[in-house]
Amino acid sequence: MNAFSNDRSLTAASLGETALLSRIREWLGPCAPPSPRGMGDDCAVIEPGANLLTCDSVVFARHFEVSTPPDMVGAKLLKRNLSDIAAMGGIPREAVVALFLPPETTLEWLEGFTKGLAKCALDYSVSIVGGDISQSPTLAATLTLTGRARRPLTRGTGGAGDILCVTGPLGASIKGHHLTFTPRIEQGIFLSINDAATACMDLSDGLAKDAPSLAGEHLAAVLDLDEIPPSAEALEQSDGDAAKLTKSVLCDGEDYELLFAVKADAVDALEEAWVDRFGAPFFRIGHLAPRGDGPALVDSATGKAPEGAHGYEHLR
């Protein structure tokens, strides 16, 4: 579907803001509560109690293309934020959405986008409580999400000797996983309730960039490269080339799995409870160690930084 049209009757501009807002509220349906708990006033009045706040954006031609189904764009916008709430061990709650619309954006695209967002919001019990529409030459959107965690899971709070784990396979997300992934909300809540987990984050910029961020300033992330589970797409793409496969699981972004640290003496018990809960184990991929003057990321086989490992650097 083309997101834009020169036929004005098909576009957002044909409605103007007031009518477009009504249309968007229709498309959102039951995930958008009435004012004052939702859209229609200066602010939304929300239940007090949220202790998590995050925001993430999608931009045309960067995070999605003309060929991306608009409902997947809307869902992705929310899921990126859900993954951040999951990484803190939280339950998601309310969202506000700022839209940037070229006047030639079609109503059909906007309907698809909004309904995809709304379906995902219903799936995760998120209320869309407000937003803003600005005219812009670039189609984009920002979503801000609140959440509540009993024990927020943070980065840089693991200890030397803690085991590093991931919730699922990594690499080659660009083949489709970056749109179809499931935010690890249940897993994050599970880790938040269990004291064994000492640190957690979601993998969005690639393990090579993200693991040092989880480890923090004074620790190194020591990875057993052979233990990192590759996705089926990463395996297929590497075509038997081990170096290419390692690069894919280390450097590709948008995995949206959780990377977490667990006290070494508690990891077996945690895994048992995890299997009881989720029917499959997590993956142990290394450990945290004192860093000293060494690199932040270490290949356990060589004791050195993995070759050619880097994460996604925005704006470069």
Added chain:
Amino acid sequence: MNAFSNDRSLTAASLGETALLSRIREWLGPCAPPSPRGMGDDCAVIEPGANLLTCDSVVFARHFEVSTPPDMVGAKLLKRNLSDIAAMGGIPREAVVALFLPPETTLEWLEGFTKGLAKCALDYSVSIVGGDISQSPTLAATLTLTGRARRPLTRGTGGAGDILCVTGPLGASIKGHHLTFTPRIEQGIFLSINDAATACMDLSDGLAKDAPSLAGEHLAAVLDLDEIPPSAEALEQSDGDAAKLTKSVLCDGEDYELLFAVKADAVDALEEAWVDRFGAPFFRIGHLAPRGDGPALVDSATGKAPEGAHGYEHLR
């Protein structure tokens, strides 16, 4: 100052995201608390208790120009949101900021923008606790703000006979007030604490569009056009033309004054307390009346809709 440069060494792209984020945190200074209360983790961990949530954006060439000082752009982005919190009678708390940056955006512009935002945040005790940077062809930003109101002030909750009041003069905001305005936080809190106020909103799309929104579906906003205080700029611009002046105070947007309804038998006492608190009165500009089949906005002199009155319609 030009916001963009072809000399890469002067631009955001010269740093890349990680270094740019460090720079932004330096520029923000004390309004940006350290992780986990601020930037640096998947979400910010905030104090529970916020019951207000709102977001607003600024877009290059729509809300600001190359000639707009970048610190005023940063301050305006926050002040637009502060005005929404004020309209609910709330105290502002935490903010997250999503930036959309063309790679050629200069560091000088970003520094000015960020420092303007930070100064305003300090002035209003707002913590900047997180954000997101996306590459985009269009320079823009969204800010989401939380707040806390003991008694949130809403729209559509006034009664027939309630007196309509505004906190300050209206019109010709484009001459500079849209950048230099003071969000009416103290006035909003005052109205929230006093039971006499029955409804409140901030004037952003022009009185002609906003007053019916305050009145709600079943009431009309009846305006005494001669009582609406014009700004000095509106007076100067109209050059003695009464019709032009009326159009300016009714239709110009971005006044960012509060429009509120007060029970008729309580308005004198409220005004007395208001003068004690703020040293100057508010302005009584009309009242709410049963609407029936009539227009949503009524000129009290004619009993009809004011001529040529309309507010700002986005996307048209």
